[in-house]
Amino acid sequence: MTRWHLSARSSLLLLVPLLVALAAVALSRPPEARAAQPTTQALAEETEADPELGARLYQRDCVFCHGADGKGTSRGQSLTEVGPAEAHYSITTGRMPIEDVGDERRRREVKYKAEEVDALIAHMRRFLAFEPEIPEVNVEEGKLSEGGEVFLAECAACHQWSGAGGALLGREAPGLREATPTQIASAIRAGPPGMPGYGEEVIDEEQLNSVVKYVLYLREPQDRGGNGLWHLGPFAEGLIAWVVGIGVLILAVLWIGERGTGEPVAEPQPSEGEGGATQ
C-alpha cells in the first residue's frame, strides 16, 4: 500500500488539471448555441424524377419482398397502405431497403443519391397510398416555444426531453440527433412502425414546423449551466457527484489528513511531547 504523502505542490498539480479539464469540457461547446439553420430539404419534384431509373431501382432493391405491384409478399409488408411520407422516411434514413429479410429496421447509410430517391418514390407512387404525403417543412416559420410544448406533450414520452431516444418494449425509440427536418416531419405524419402517426388534426402545419425546429434546437440546446452531461438527466448527475465530487474530495481529505499518524510511531510509547493536554 502506498502512503498518501502528497506534497503541497503535487496536490495543486492534481487539482489544476482537473479544473482545467472541467473547464475545457464545459466550454467546448459555445454556451450560446448557434440557432439551428437547417436547410429545408427540397421536396421531390415529381416532374424531374426519371421514371425509368425509379422502376429499375425498385426492381433491383424492393421487388423481392414487396412485390412488383407493392402488394407485399410473405417476406415483406404491402405498401398500398403506406403513404409517401413513410416511404420517404424509410428510404432516406436507410431503414429500407434491408439486405436480408428480418434485418432490423434501423438507421443506416443511405445507398441512394437524392435524385434516385425521388425517382424511386415517384415510381412507387403508382401503388402507394395517397396519404400521408411527404410534408413540406418550413423550419424558419416554426416557433421554438410552441415546438417545445408539443414536443414535451407528444414526443418526450418516447424520445426523452433531450431527444436522445428511449427504451421501449423490445426495441428503442431512436435518438433524434441525425434526422433531417423532412424525416422528422415525415415520421410524425406517417408513424413508422412502432410510432403513432399524427395527422393534421392533432399536430397542425404550424405546430409541425415548430416541433421540427425544437428537435433541431435540442441538438445544441443552450447549456447555460456548463457541460450538459450528455443530457441524460439525474442519472448522469449522480454519477458525476460520486465520481468527480466524492472522488476529488476524498483525494483532498487524503492530502489534508493522516499527517502525524504515520510519521512518529516508530517508538511504541506515545510521544507526549509538544504539550499534550493531559487533564
Next chain:
Amino acid sequence: MPASDVKTERRPATDEMKGRRVGRWSDDRLGVSRFARTALNKVFPDHWSFMLGELAMYCFIVLVVTGIFLTFFFDASTGEVVYNGKYGPLRGVEMSEAYRSVIELSWDVRAGLVMRQIHHWAALLFVAALITHMCRVFFTGAFRKPRELNWMIGVTLLVLAIANGFTGYSLPDDLLSGTGLHIMYAIVLSIPVLGEWLASLIFGGEFPAHDIIGRLYVIHILLVPAAIAMLLGAHLAILWRQKHTQFPGPGRTERNVVGSHLWPTYTARSMALFCLLLAALSALGGLAQINPVWLYGPFDPASVSTAAQPDWYLGWIEGALRVFPAWEVRAFGKTIANPFFPSVLMPGITFALLYMWPFIEARVTRDRDDHNLLDRPRYRPVRTAIGTGVLTFYVVLTLAGAQDVFSQQMDLSIVAVVRGLQILLVVLPLGVGLITYKVCKDLAGAEHLLEEQEEAREPFIAIGKIEATDGNGHKEREKTATH
C-alpha cells in the same frame, strides 16, 4: 480568524494586545477561559477518514447559505403565469409561478444559476458524504457502545437529508419533478389503511393538488433543515462528550485519544477542507450543468418524459419500484397496492435495520464493552461481508432505477435487463459478501503470520489486540520483519 501567536512577528504587540483585550472582556462577563482552553486543546485524530463526516457537515452549511439566496427569488405558487424572460424557447409559455421563478433565477438573475447549481450539487454531495461517513463508521465498528445513540442520530440525519433532497428537487414544478411527485402520491396512497387519508392530507386533495408546492417549500426550507441543524448539534455535542474513536496503533489505547490539537492545527485543516469543498462545489456549479429545468419543461400532469429518474439518492427506491414483480394483495375487499412493498416496506425495513444494527450486533457478539479503539474491517469478516453485500444490493437497486437508460445505451431489450437485474439483486450481494469474507480472512491471516514471525524476533509491547496502525503500520512492519 484572530491573529494567532504563531505567525505574528511583524506587529506582535498590537495584535496580541487587541486579542488579549477581547479575551479579557468576554472572560470578565462569561468566565469562559477555562472551557475555551480545554476546547482549544481538544485532540482530534489525524486519520483522513475522520474528515468524511465533516464533509457532510460543510455540505449542509453550503446548502443553508446558498439556499437562503435562492429563497429570495423562488415563488412557491402554482398560479398560472407566462414567462417573458431571456430564455427564448419558453417565452410566451404558460407555466406555474414556481417554475417561472426558477427559470428567471437561472436565466435572468445574475449569478442565480451558479447559486442554484451549487445548491443542487451540494445536495447530491451531502447525501453522498453522509453515506461515505456512515460506511466508515460501520466498517470500523465506531457505532459500538457507547456510541449507539450517535449512530441513530446519524441514521436520522440520513433520512432527513434524503427527505430534504426530494422536497427540494420537487420545488421547481418542472416535468421531471412533477412526475416524481405523482409517483410519491401513489406511494403514499398505497399505505394500507391510512394511505388515502395521508395522501389527501399531505397533498391537500387528489393529485395534483395546488397546495403541494407551498407545503413542500415550508418543509424544505424550515421544517427539515431545522431538524437537521438540531440533530447535527446533538451529534456534535455527543461526539464532543464521548471524544473520537481512533484506529489502534502504537500509543493508542482505549483510554486516550491521539492526534492533533483542535487549535490551531486541526482548525486550519478543517477550514482548509471547507474551502476545498466549496471550491469543488463551485467548479461543479459553474461547469457541470445540473437539473436544466428549462429543458424538462413546465409540469403538466398529462405529459411525461422517458428516462425519468429521481436524484441519485432516491434511485434505490425508484429501482425497487421498477424491478418489483407485478404483485398486489387483494383480500376481504381491501387492497395492498404494489408500490407499498418496494417503496414503503423495503425502505422501512432498511432504516429499521440501520437503526437497530448496533444492538443487533451487540446481541449476536455478546459484546457489551465500551469501545474507543476501532476495528480494522479485515478483523471483523462477518460484519464487513454483511456490509459489502448489503451495499451491493442497494447499488444494484440504484442502477435498476436507470434501467431504461442502460437498455437504450447498451442496446439491450428492457425485458432482458429487468430479468437480469432481478437475478443480480439476489446473486450479486451474496457473491460480494462471500468474496469479502474470504478476502478479510486471507488478509487477516497473512498479517497474523507476519506478526508471529516478528514476535519471534523481537519483543514488542502489545497494545490492544491489534498492533498495526493502519496501512502504514503494516508497511513498516514488513520492513522490520526483513531486517
Next chain:
Amino acid sequence: MSAGDEKHEQRAERGAAIAFLVAAAGAVALGFVYAGGGQPQAEGLLLAVSLGGIGVGLVIWANKLLPQGPVQEQREVLPTSDEERAGFEEDLKGAGLVKRRTLLARTLGLAVLALGGAAVFPIRSLGPSPGKSLKQTAWKPGMKLVNEHDEEVKAGALSVGGFITVFPEGHTKDADAQAVMVRVAENQLHPTEEREEWSPEGLIVYSKVCTHAGCPVGLYQADTHQLICPCHQSAFNVLEEAKPVFGPATRKLPQLPIEVGENGELKATGDFSEPIGPAFWNLG
C-alpha cells in the same frame, strides 16, 4: 531547528502566500465578471480558484507550519459514580411527590392526553376527506372529448395507429380524467359483450394514469398495440382491454365508453370502467 527545516518552512510559507494571492486575484476577477453581466462558467471557475486557493494555502499552513502531532489526551470515564447516580435519582423523585400524588399524576396525564388529541384536529384541515373522489372522475355520459386546448376531437382526427390525449370538455386540467384515445383496425378488436359498444370505429379510450404509480401512460407502440408507462415500464395491451403485459402494474387501464355523435364529435357514455390510477386500501 536545523537550516534544512528552516528552508522547508520558508518554502512552505511562500507556497501558502502564493495560494492566498491566487485566491485574492480570483476574487477580484470574479468581481469583474459579475460587473460585466456575469457568465455562469466563469463565475463558477473563478469562485473555485478563489476558494481552492484559500484551501490549498490553509493546508500548507496547517501541515507544514503549525505544530504537528501526534499528541494525546486522556478520556474521562463516561459513567458517573454510583453515589452520584443515586443522589440524582433521589432528587428526581422530588421527595416522593410523584409517588404519593397518584390522583394528580393521573388526572394531569389525562388532561395532557386529551389536549394532545385536540391538538391533532388542525391536521384534519390539511386536506379533504378522500371519500369517493378516488373512485370517480369528471367524465359523465354525453360529455364531449376534447384535446388539451379544450378543442373538440372528432372521430376523423385519428387514422389507424394514431394516438391522442383527450379530456372531458371543460376539464382539461383534471389529471384524473385524462385519457388516451387510439385507433386500431376494427377487425382486430374483439370486445366482450359488455364493452361491445364502447369502441366505435376502432376508436378506443383508456385512462392515461398508470395503475401502478400514476405516471401518464404516454408511450404508444403502435405496431404491437401497447401502451407503455415511461416511468416503470409497465406495458398494457390495447386490444385486450389494456391488460398489463409487462412491468410492475397489476391492473388493467380503465376503459372509457364512448360514442360517435351526429357530426362526428365524440362523447363519453359514462365514467371509466374502474377507478383510475394507482391502487389504494379501499379500492376493493
